[in-house]
Amino acid sequence: MHVEDNYRRPLLSLRISLTTRCNVNCFYCHRDGMVPSSREISAIDVKNICRVAADLGVKKIRLSGGEPLIRRDIVEIVKGINDVGFRDISITTNGTLLEEYSYLLKEAGLDRVNVSFDTLKLETYRFITKKDYLERVKAGIKSAVDAGLHPVKINMVVLKDLNHHEIWDMFEFCRENGAVLQLIELLKTDNCPDMGIECYHFDMAPLEEKLSRIADKVMTRKFMQDRKKYYIEDGEIEVVRPMDNTKFCANCTRLRVTPDGKLKPCLLRNDNLVDTTEALRTNDTEMLRQLFLEAIRRRAPYYDNESC
Ligand code: SAM
Numbered sequence: 001m002h003v004e005d006n007y008r009r010p011l012l013s014l015r016i017s018l019t020t021r022c023n024v025n026c027f028y029c030h031r032d033g034m035v036p037s038s039r040e041i042s043a044i045d046v047k048n049i050c051r052v053a054a055d056l057g058v059k060k061i062r063l064s065g066g067e068p069l070i071r072r073d074i075v076e077i078v079k080g081i082n083d084v085g086f087r088d089i090s091i092t093t094n095g096t097l098l099e100e101y102s103y104l105l106k107e108a109g110l111d112r113v114n115v116s117f118d119t120l121k122l123e124t125y126r127f128i129t130k131k132d133y134l135e136r137v138k139a140g141i142k143s144a145v146d147a148g149l150h151p152v153k154i155n156m157v158v159l160k161d162l163n164h165h166e167i168w169d170m171f172e173f174c175r176e177n178g179a180v181l182q183l184i185e186l187l188k189t190d191n192c193p194d195m196g197i198e199c200y201h202f203d204m205a206p207l208e209e210k211l212s213r214i215a216d217k218v219m220t221r222k223f224m225q226d227r228k229k230y231y232i233e234d235g236e237i238e239v240v241r242p243m244d245n246t247k248f249c250a251n252c253t254r255l256r257v258t259p260d261g262k263l264k265p266c267l268l269r270n271d272n273l274v275d276t277t278e279a280l281r282t283n284d285t286e287m288l289r290q291l292f293l294e295a296i297r298r299r300a301p302y303y304d305n306e307s308c
Helices: 043-055 074-084 098-108 122-129 134-147 164-177 205-214 277-281 285-297
Strands: 013-017 060-064 089-093 112-116 152-158 180-185 217-221 227-232 235-240 254-257 262-264
Touching: 013 043, 043 074, 043 277, 043 285, 060 074, 074 089, 074 098, 098 112, 098 134, 112 134, 122 134, 134 152, 134 164, 152 164, 164 180, 164 235, 205 227, 205 235, 254 285, 262 285, 277 285
Parallel strands: 013 060, 013 254, 060 089, 089 112, 112 152, 152 180, 180 235
Antiparallel strands: 217 227, 227 235, 254 262
């Protein structure tokens, strides 16, 4: 069973933000569109949410944040989702705690991982994150591959004059370590209004042209906002371009959950959230299901054909 919204988009994936806390401080971070909150839903809440989502046809669960590995119950959370029956569970992490958790998470049922990692240079890493964790992240990536998480994707936000000249070095690093490189176009949202983001915006169009020319094969991922995947020799590069991609919203099949248990129909909006606190508190599955259906009804493309 799949439930479609009013724009005939099926709901297939759930992105659960487990916390707004983070142990790095990337200057460009949009915080996944989340408003800071001190309340964090429990591992049992996450499991109950996932049970209802499974009933409504959701196939994929992604855990994010803030930094999801900061949660001390992260292994229990993944195990709970796995027990519901999900076979596509992933985490987006900054990788700083991954070395400690890769094997435990794999054993708990985690399938794959995206590691946000923008640079191989210590100075640039420090500039972006205000921290010194470069080597820890590299070790985390290696341990994730060793633990059998697959694929391990490296999320590299491409920043003009800061790391754009590192794209090919990063591709090499990914190839050597059995990871896939995912190049992300910098997105400006209300969460990061004053950082002079425009000066770091890197136009991905010429790069994509080049990738098309040199790739052995190009694939378009229909339910992933028509993202292009380029196969080059024995490596892979994916390009994520939400700002210029008119199909970004048309192909969206995702609902988000905030750390304090609100269903969030759109990354770019916070004025149409659906609060599940009461349903979770009273363990009322039918109420939770109705709230999910309401959130699905509220799903609407942020960029439609006219505004794009
Ligand atoms: N702490 C986790 C991490 O670092 O992966 C999860 C949260 S982070 C907000 C999720 C992803 O959003 C990361 O891959 C990050 O690079 C990306 N991201 C954050 N701000 C962005 C922006 N302004 N434009 C594009 N991507 C951004």
